[in-house]
Amino acid sequence: MSEGLSQEDVAALLNDVSAPEAAAGRLGAKVAEGTLTEAERQVAEQVLRVMLDGAAIQVRKVLSETLKDSQFLPHDIAVSLANDVESVAIPVLQFSRVLSDEDLIAIVRAGTPSKQIAIAGRPEVSMAVAGELIQTDNNLAVATLVGNPGAKLDDTLMERAVTRFGSDERVTQELSKRPNLPLSVAERLVHFTVESLRAYIAKRTDLPEAVITQIVLKTREQVTVDLRSAHFPAEEALELVQHLHAAKRLTPSLILRALCVGDVSLFEAAMSQLAGIAVHNARLLIHDAGQLGFKSLYDRTGLPQNYFPAFRVATQVAHETALDGSAYDRERYRRQMIERILTQFEEMGTDDLDYLLIRLEDPTPEPPTRHRQ
Secondary structure, three states: OOOOOOHHHHHHHHHOOOOHHHHHHHHHHHHHHOOOOHHHHHHHHHHHHHHHOOOOHHHHHHHHHHHOOOOOOOHHHHHHHHOOOHHHHHHHHHHOOOOOHHHHHHHHHHOOHHHHHHHHOOOOEOHHHHHHHHHOOOHHHHHHHHOOOOEOOOHHHHHHHHHHHOOOHHHHHHHHOOOOOOHHHHHHHHHHHHHHHHHHHHHHOOOOHHHHHHHHHHHHHHHHHHOOOOOOOHHHHHHHHHHHHHOOOOOHHHHHHHHHOOOHHHHHHHHHHHHOOOHHHHHHHHOOOOOHHHHHHHHHHOOOHHHHHHHHHHHHHHHHOOOOOOOOHHHHHHHHHHHHHHHOOOOOOHHHHHHHHHHHOOOOOOOOOOOOO
16 A cells, blocks of 8 residues: 655645755655555646746756656656756656657657657657658757667658668668668668768779779679579569669669579569569560560660670570579579670670679689588
């Protein structure tokens, strides 16, 4: 049974000017416990309101710290604390479950950076509140938000975050750690990271711009293709292809690279996108046993004709070779693919061969040789 608040307690709490912080702490603790009777609770809440009305900042800070995670904190008092000065508001903003989304959104819109960061780091952040935070210009708040496992972020919100803050390293680093990151968002992160690499190389070296562009293009394409596993579902391949096409990054060399590492679903999605036909139709044309289907599809895509021999051979190798899921199977597949392409390059000139080698050069080391037992 709770001892409750006596008349003497109330009088002491209201009149204890010698130690107001201690008095606030005692009262806050009683409210936070949730063991008061209804009558006692009403008295205690009235005392809290009196304390907040003109009390010193230190007293209000004690109340905020004491009541920050209590479900028994009255809503109007929670709102009052949350709208107080930063040192008083932040504990409640970080932890109070009493505050509604509407309360939090109003505070985000008020524009105090430290309060926005506190809200972004709450144990749970709804999509409505997350959306408001992403609309601010507060890089630190958004970095905190996307790095918060308790923040609910759908694909649209992550796309919005990377669009607005993709050039901020803190945001991109935290966003890259989120599980189940959509491929389109991951590719955007790659783009911003590689552009940072371009700026770094240009600043630190005397390399010609054309060479820097070549390095950046090769890196971006390789990382983009490596984002996907050969076993990802076709729907995700189509989503990534549509994103790359809209961003004008669906290049012939990227498509060929995908095919050369065994990502047939990405290749099929890319061909269907460029040809303007359904993936199913593109797949039938690609895997046509005759000579007509793939050539007709290729011509429809508008891809360079000097790439056709490499695509034709790569498609044939893909028909004959399967990834088995064993260690280093992607590396073996890639080497076999490129060897086969290079042995059948009579139809392509030296310049084209050099171009392909630059685009498909793979720094992955040979897998270690296994000793027979």
